[in-house]
Amino acid sequence: MKKSFRTRALAAGALALISMVGLAACSTTTEPPESSGANMADVMFVQMMIPHHEGAIEMSDILLAKSGVDPEVVELAEQIKAAQGPEIEQMKQWLDDWGMPAMSDSMDGMDHGGMGGMDGMAGMTEEDMQALEDASGPEAGDLFLEQMIVHHQGAIEMAEDVLDDGEHPAVRELAENIIASQTAEIELMRSMLDS
Template structure:
């Protein structure tokens, strides 16, 4: 009788252990699968969603417009290095180039990260089928390139004032219509710095 009870107890224990092992394996597998799947579902789609949707059409238009606009300002500033007579004009031109070169790189980086095309080097004032405010015509650029000395300084500042006014107009549009905060911040910097440069050039021209 004792032997029989012992045998029954042993069999029951083995069965209980086997059942527990099955339950644990099932739970463990289910938890692992659910946890892994849950992680995949939440992490993967959210990454591109957070990378996108930060910019809108106004931000793209701002970047695509400001790149060729800045490039022309840099081209004008480079002419001043050899053609300007005034030290003040040369200094101003160097500051314009120093400020706008990095902005071109930043704007290009944004467009690339957004999956947008960066304007080509030869993109002109007719960018996107619309004349950009303040851009010099090829004739004006040719006239500037052929001038030197005091005449160059006067032409350079008169043209750059017009050019800056156009950039400020574009920057104000970005501030009111854009969604991408870094672009709106850059627009604010452009408005502040170029407004100050316009005032400076007007004083040098003796018109303020």
């Protein structure tokens, strides 16, 4: 389980690095069909947001397996899972419809060595995940909130980027929903930490 998360995190980080510096040689060279209404910004967003959402669900699962956690934090973790699971399925369907590979497919064969700090693109480093797994009770709840705030901030940045460059109406709608819902959740999580 830890290895699969690290693999997804590294893949997401590698793709983000590629897009930031414009090294298209390592990314997929196939464009989505013109009839799809999607461009490469839409594809990259979806390819990166799937493992990002999977990371949030994995964090939630870790928290939900613990006892002694504040019921409000438990409820939030359940809400995150309930919202992001269907979004993952929708994004996977878009990639299928566009004939575009998922992150794991598009990154096959790339050397992920030396990516070090890029784990954060999927929101969490291996050390962060281990800290959450090791924490218990209220401490686990607080750590989950702190880490999820950072994770949500990453998703909001990705969503803002696709609103700048993406063209697909449904992708843009998802990005707007991510910005609205996760901004509200960040405010809620900050208030939980303050109380």
